[in-house]
Amino acid sequence: MQGVNHKILKVDLTNKEFTVDEHDDNFYRKYIGGRGFALYYMHKEMDPKVDPFSPENMLVFAASIIVGAQGPAIPRLTVCSKSPLTNGFGESEAGGYWAPELKKAGFDAIVITGKAEKPTYLYIEDGQVEFKDASDLWGKETGAVQSEIRKEHEDERVQVAQIGPGGENLVRYACITNNLGHFNGRNGHGAVMGSKNLKAIAVRGRENLELANKDKVLEINRWTAKEGMKNPLGSSLHDVGTWGTVESNQEAGALPTRNWNLGQFDQVEEISAKAWKESISKEGRGCFACPIRCKRVVEITEGKYQVDPKYGGPEYETVGSFGSTLEIADKEVIAKANELCNKYTLDTISTGMTIAFAMEAFENGILTEEDTGGVKLEFGNGDGTLKMIEMIAKREGLGDLLAEGSLKAAQEIGNGAIKYTHQVKGQEVPMHDPRVKxxxxxxxxxxxxxxxxxxxxxxxxxxxxxxxxxxxxxxxxxxxxxxxxxxxxxxxxxxxxxxxxxxxxxxxxxxxxxxxxxxPVSIKMMLELIHAVTGEDIxxxxxxxxxxxxxxxxxxxxxxxxxxxxxxxxxxxxxxxxxxxxxxxxxxxxxxxxxxxxxxxxxxxxxxxxxxxxxxxxxxxxxxxxxx
CATH class of the missing domain: 1.10.599.10 (Aldehyde Ferredoxin Oxidoreductase Protein, subunit A, domain 3)
Structure with a gap:
């Protein structure tokens, strides 16, 4: 099989050792990648009953049989572990550049166990693995960490997957970011990294993958860039990303508002796709080799809230969770909330929903200003929201409790607070209402x-x-x-x-x-792409x-x-x-x-x-x- 390395890296952080498993083509055809690889190892070598924060919990970073080829929309990194948020199997995907770089560096996945004695980051370059001291990086925000790692290796093309203070402080919904703007957001894998004293994994590869038919792969990518953009869904994503979902849900009467108590937001025009595009939006970005370029970027250079475009911009889920759900119509507050979550590596859905839960509990007298440290945690309070994000990431005051997630926080608070949570298996619901679908x-x-x-x-x-x-x-x-x-x-x-x-x-x-x-890419074309990458008739x-x-x-x-x-x-x-x-x-x-x-x-x-x-x-x- 072409397009793969036939190698999976296994890292023991406790003993600072690593080995490499080599698998045949049948393994790759049977499990394909992502969660397939992860679950194979999690069943083979891990007790599902372990505490998510124990060294025995397994953390898997996985690509697939086609990631790394220059085809359209195949850049994604899967991270799996036992989730500290749900206490079950955890999985999250992210776009960006990290997974293709891992493939170029010689590995198809990384299986991590143990706990480092002190803060550590892994550096992987062209098949070589180093355990690096991250003591000076611990406590720093993601932008500074990426900059320092790249400076240390004198290479701006090093791709860094990392956690910020949210992951270090074991916020149960902490996420992992690569290239500052792409996130393995859900299930709290960033907290699992923090529990292992693993600050980052930096990868650099210079070996291009051998593909069965590179010309065909590039032909499909070119078709997507030209003809695929005629697809209305593809062109909309290229133009405004996922922001358009705000208006469509508002029109349907199903835009989550005021912690799901309402289905429409009176100030929706202020957070619409048009409002974003005409104010603080910059040119969009994309992922490895993908022509769709759906990622939104925002920048604020002056005023009360300044936002650095290197952290990207909010997707629909973030606009919903920090906007209508909290009844905040100020785009600059939403953009700043997104930036803070990206610096600290907090999942924006769970963070916004947990704050929404706390606001409704505050509104109903279950939480008081004494509990919140003087923050008037009222719907529409932008400054209070930003303060609470900081408190959650640093586990300060009420933030220490909210860092456990809305379910655990409600169980601790009692007094009927549980009715203000909207979660399944402990994970807060995203911004889509099943009453209309x-x-x-x-x-x-x-x-x-x-x-x-x-x-x-x-x-x-x-x-x-x-x-x-x-x-x-x-x-x-x-x-x-x-x-x-x-x-x-x-x-x-x-x-x-x-x-x-x-x-x-x-x-x-x-x-x-x-x-x-x-x-825009059809199922038939997807099968052609897989064959062109692997040479296998799958x-x-x-x-x-x-x-x-x-x-x-x-x-x-x-x-x-x-x-x-x-x-x-x-x-x-x-x-x-x-x-x-x-x-x-x-x-x-x-x-x-x-x-x-x-x-x-x-x-x-x-x-x-x-x-x-x-x-x-x-x-x-x-x-x-x-x-x-």
């Missing part, structure tokens, strides 16, 4: 790593016979549209197929913005089975870790009707219908609906009976 609700409930909006394509892509999703994924056996509000058998069948497919996109290290049904059936295998492996891991069927739930808010906007008095999800949908999903996956244990016959079919 029920498949998103199934995603929130059943994702093994907590509430997530990128587990499968959203319902709106399959609303009509002419929808791009309906037309672009017929090879998955999807022929007919499905009502976004349906919770019947048609929706479950659609969700299961799409769950497998987008899991495939993840383990390939691809970006959903590049591939059907969200992006079928769609084989790829979909690899995705399904990884879902089964994650489920078994979570079962062993102690997660229960009741951990697959939907927050109470979504069973309630909207109280404002065009959907006032409507759209609360029916509990019985939702329970039936989950049961059918488990049955379709070959899992016992009462225990969520996959049948042995299912594990045998997937070739993973050894994980029982």
């Amino acid at each position: 029920t498949g998103v609700g199934i995603q929130y409930a059943t994702a093994g790593y907590g509430a997530d909006h990128m587990k499968a394509p959203h319902d709106s892509f399959y609303a009509t016979i002419d929808s791009y999703g309906t037309k672009s994924t017929k090879s998955l056996g999807i022929y007919d549209p499905v009502d976004p509000l349906s919770l019947g058998e048609d929706k479950v069948r659609l969700y299961v197929n799409l769950d497998l497919y987008w899991t495939l996109i993840d383990i390939l290290g691809a970006c959903q913005f590049g591939y059907a049904p969200r992006g 079928s769609l059936k084989e790829l979909m089975e690899a995705a399904e295998r990884s879902i089964d492996m994650a489920r078994v891991f979570n079962n062993k870790a102690g997660l229960k069927p009741e951990d697959d739930f939907l927050p109470e808010k979504f069973y309630e009707d909207f109280i404002d906007g065009p959907l006032k008095g409507k759209n609360g999800i029916d509990r019985d219908d939702f329970a039936k949908a989950l049961k059918l999903r488990y049955q379709m996956m070959g899992w016992d609906p009462e225990t969520l244990e996959p049948a042995r016959s299912k594990l045998v079919r997937m070739g993973i009976e050894w994980i029982e």
Whole structure:
């Protein structure tokens, strides 16, 4: 197989030792990359019951069989560990340049165990590995750390994946950043890095990957850059990134506002895509070899809040979590909140949602100014929000409690505070309301790593016979549209197929913005790209089975870790009707219908609906009976 190194680096931080595992082509065809690689090692060499902050927890950085080739939208890095936020299998993807650089440096993945005696960073260059003292970097923000590591190695092309003070201080939703603007955001992997005294992993590679048909790879990239941008979804991402989602959700009456108590924000014009583009937005950026360039960048050079463009800019999720959810209409506050989270490596969704929980608790007298250290934690308080981000990252005052996440904080506070949380498995929900697209609700409930909006394509892509999703994924056996509000058998069948497919996109290290049904590259062209990179005739059936295998492996891991069927739930808010906007008095999800949908999903996956244990016959079919 071309396009891979056939080498996975294993690092023992405790003993400052490393080894290299070499795998044959069959391993790569069976597990593909990302979570596939990670779960293989997590089942082979780790007890799922370990404490997430123990040295025994495994931290895996993984690319895939096609990452590193100069094809469109295939730059992504997967990081996995046992999550300190959900206490189960954790997974997060990031774009950028780090994963392709790792492949060029000679490795397809890194498996890390142990805990360094003192702050350490790993330096990997052209197959060589060094353990470097990071004592002088500990406590510093991400921009300074990247600059100092590159200066030490006299090379601006060194790619740095790192944590800031949030990860060092074990904030349970701390993230990992590479190149300052790309994030493995969810599940708290940054805190796992901090628990291991691992400040950063810097990689530099000079060996280009050997591809089976480089010309074909470049041809597909050129097509995407030219013809693919005619796709309305691709052109919109290139123009305004994900900011356009603000207006579409507002129009639908489903923009999360005031900690999900409202579905419309009165000052939405102030945080619309047009408002961002016409004020502090700069030219967009992209990821390795990708022509879509959807990343937004903002800059503020004067005034109360100055924002450095090297930290990128807020995506829709951040605009929602620090904007409408907190009832903040000041773009400069939102931009500053995003910059602070990027400096400290805090997941913006969980940070914003945890602050929203605290604001509602404050509004209802459960938290007081004595608890907040004098901060009037009221909706719309921009300065108070920025202060609380600092307190969370440094675990100061109330920030120490909020650093545990909204669920643990609510359990500690008591007095009914739990009703102001909106989370699944301890992970705060993203900025998409399942009352207008029920498949998103199934995603929130059943994702093994907590509430997530990128587990499968959203319902709106399959609303009509002419929808791009309906037309672009017929090879998955999807022929007919499905009502976004349906919770019947048609929706479950659609969700299961799409769950497998987008899991495939993840383990390939691809970006959903590049591939059907969200992006311009068709499934047929994706298969051509895989063949051009690897030289292997890997079928769609084989790829979909690899995705399904990884879902089964994650489920078994979570079962062993102690997660229960009741951990697959939907927050109470979504069973309630909207109280404002065009959907006032409507759209609360029916509990019985939702329970039936989950049961059918488990049955379709070959899992016992009462225990969520996959049948042995299912594990045998997937070739993973050894994980029982």
